Amino acid sequence: MTSKPTNANPMIGAWRLSTREGAGRYQTGRDRVAQILDVALEVILESGYQALTLREVARRCKIQIGAVTYYYRSRTDLLQDVLNMVLVPYAENLSKIQTAPGVTAEQKLEGIIRMLLEDIRTRQTTGLFPHLWALANHDPFVAKAVDSIYILERLRLSPLIGELNPRLGPQERETLAMFVVASVAGSTIFVGFEKPWTSELPLYTAIACRSLVELVKTVTPAQLESYGWRPRDRRSTWKPPTLLDADDYQALVAGSGIQTPA
Known part of the structure; x- marks a missing residue:
């Protein structure tokens, strides 16, 4: 290019x-x-x-x-x-997992979670992303950049979540994808490069895979409502919250080449 x-x-x-x-x-x-x-x-x-x-x-x-x-x-x-x-090899690895032939949606989701957790233990990710998170509170450019990065991750996860749990609508799917992404990213301060719990990453990964995959597979809208969530009118169109304007968001989605569910 x-x-x-x-x-x-x-x-x-x-x-x-x-x-x-x-x-x-x-x-x-x-x-x-x-x-x-x-x-x-x-x-x-x-x-x-x-x-x-x-x-x-x-x-x-x-x-x-x-x-x-x-x-x-x-x-x-x-x-x-x-x-x-930094993101080029990262995105390529996500794409390989998502498009791997003969692999179930559950295996793909587990593979993505494992890859993300393995990635945060590298010096590059542990050193770079906390700087970006802090800077995003003060720098609009970085805030939009960070937002874009995690939008791309959610776009990878949402179709898998929809395949594993067809009962969920677009709002539930993407919010659940955001929860998965946030759960893994937040682990950086504990199991990242040279962090106190780095040696426990294999057990931590097993716990994360078990809990997150099972959540994605089994959670129902009724269960979420029992905890206080009230769904929007199904006739209205829900759009994911973002710092990007509508044109930039659409360009990001279109440019990613990721197929998104309806």
Whole structure:
């Protein structure tokens, strides 16, 4: 892919990763962009997003600042490609699980939960995402980026939830998908890289798979209502809460290539 990202659009999506304008034609340009992104990620992992500047990236790359600004006009622009770089293999692994032939929906859901938990024990995920969560409270760009990341995860989970539990409507499916995602992401502070419970990840994963898969398979709207939830009028259209405007949300869904249930 060699098209230039649309910098006016703050959405994040793994399929949007591309080399910057001026880099696609020559290998040296692609290598330079890869070096810049690797160094930018390392800065974030070591010192947080507040330490990420174009000048610091240039210093660590041992190049002139102009060699960085040729591709990236701001650190926000740079962060977008860093996130996309991180998400590419992540999204590919999710897609492989979801589209694997001869595998049941239950096995796919368990596979996704296991993959997400295994991923949060890496230095990259443990170091990067807590920075993003904190920054999302103050930075609108990062807030939308984080929202986009988890929208994409829910889009992977919702069809599986619908297949496993056809009694659930769109609102219940996606909210349950959000709960699964939040349950796994929130585990980072306990079983993430070099965290106190990292050694217990196999048992923790077994508990998470048992509880989350069973919840998805068995929960009913009536049970949810018994705990105080009141469903919307089925004749009205429910839309997932998001920080993105309607056009950006639709573009994110369309660009992901993920087939969504009605």
